Amino acid sequence: MKYAFSKLPEIKSKIENSGPTALLLDFDGTISPIVPRPDDAYIPEKTRSLLKKIDKMFPVVIVTGRPLAVIRKKVGVKRFIYAASHGWEWDFEGKLKRKPLPxxxxxxxxxxxxxxxxxxxxxxxxxxxxxxxxxxxxxxxxxxxxxxxxxxxxxxxxxxxxxxxxxxxxxxxxxxxxxxDLNWTKGDISESALRHLRQKSHKNFLPIYIGDSTTDEDAFRALARGITVRVGKSKNSAAEYYLREQREVQKFLGWFLKTLPS
The missing domain is CATH 3.30.70.1020 (Trehalose-6-phosphate phosphatase related protein; domain 2)
Known part of the structure; x- marks a missing residue:
């Protein structure tokens, strides 16, 4: 794995040499600090502000294991795309769907x-x-x-x-x-969100996926063509890059916003 902040020119080059970008993020441990009680999880206001600004330039997709109703309330930004419950329920810009359990x-x-x-x-x-x-x-x-x-x-x-x-x-x-375990993961729902964006805009999006947990590994593998970033270095991860800790996510988002052209 490569430390993301030592490879910013490389990451920037990948983005500039692709089409439009889509930013996909896990919630707990990624844009929200890990807390002992899950109900206490929150997004720092600066992080929320950065994501709202980024969303004016590129689509923001929240990919999480939390239920849809919970994550929409936690994030508090209606226009984001939400892939909840590890992809079993989602809100693609007002299109709410759920996969039924057998x-x-x-x-x-x-x-x-x-x-x-x-x-x-x-x-x-x-x-x-x-x-x-x-x-x-x-x-x-x-x-x-x-x-x-x-x-x-x-x-x-x-x-x-x-x-x-x-x-x-x-x-x-x-x-x-x-x-x-029914062949439907965070990787599958991430691909589904990208198809939705492609059908809407008739453009192929370069995915940037940031996550911190074992549940994000499916997405790292599925989106290997894009930019995959793990919060916390792990020799067993499929992600290409890593951030040292959760607090660096906000710093990375700030770089992303300032560096990229509108």
Whole structure:
């Protein structure tokens, strides 16, 4: 991986030698700092202001695991394109759509939501998000000793789930997320958003994708033709570039806005 700020001339050249650009961003850990309680996540006002200015020049697409209603409220900018719930629901400039879960998968997730209640009883500081298309454990607030017990308990809990071909499990930054595995990912919804932009403008857009988590790796692979940036260096990442920490995202957006022609 290449450090983005040491390769700005290279990145600028790629953008200038392509057609129009589309900026795709993850939410948590990318434009929003990681916080112990997911409800407390926010976008710094300066970051929001930069994105609104960028959107006047290039489309801005928010690609997230959060539900559509939640992410639109968190971001607070109606004209952005939103790809929510890891791509299972989206708002492409007022065109709202959702992919239905197959009945067999919906039944599995209903059972899963019931099963996790027992874990929550034993670990009160644990936060469990029962989202429309996923279940997420947040254990940032667990004391160290409880965290060790919890991770072992979770490991045993997940063993039978891992054997189910229609279920996918992501581990990242003291969170564990369980999602459907039906060949539809952040990479697929990102491509879908780009097709929407192409059909609207009759132009091919160069994607710039910035994300920080394991769920973003599908998008890094799908958009390898563009500019892919991971928040946090990882030797296993498919991203071409990296930023050292979340705070550098705002700095990168500022460079993007100042450097590029309108």
């Amino acid at each position: 009945k067999t998968i919906a039944v599995k997730f209903n059972r899963l939501r019931q099963a996790v209640k027992n874990i929550k009883k034993d670990f009160p500081p644990l936060i469990i998000e029962n989202k429309p298309y996923s279940v997420t454990f947040h254990y940032h607030l667990l004391p160290i000793k409880q965290e060790m017990i919890f991770t072992e308990r979770l490991k045993n809990f997940l063993k039978p789930i891992r054997r189910q071909s229609s279920i996918r499990i992501f581990h990242d930054k003291k969170t564990v997320e369980i999602t459907p």
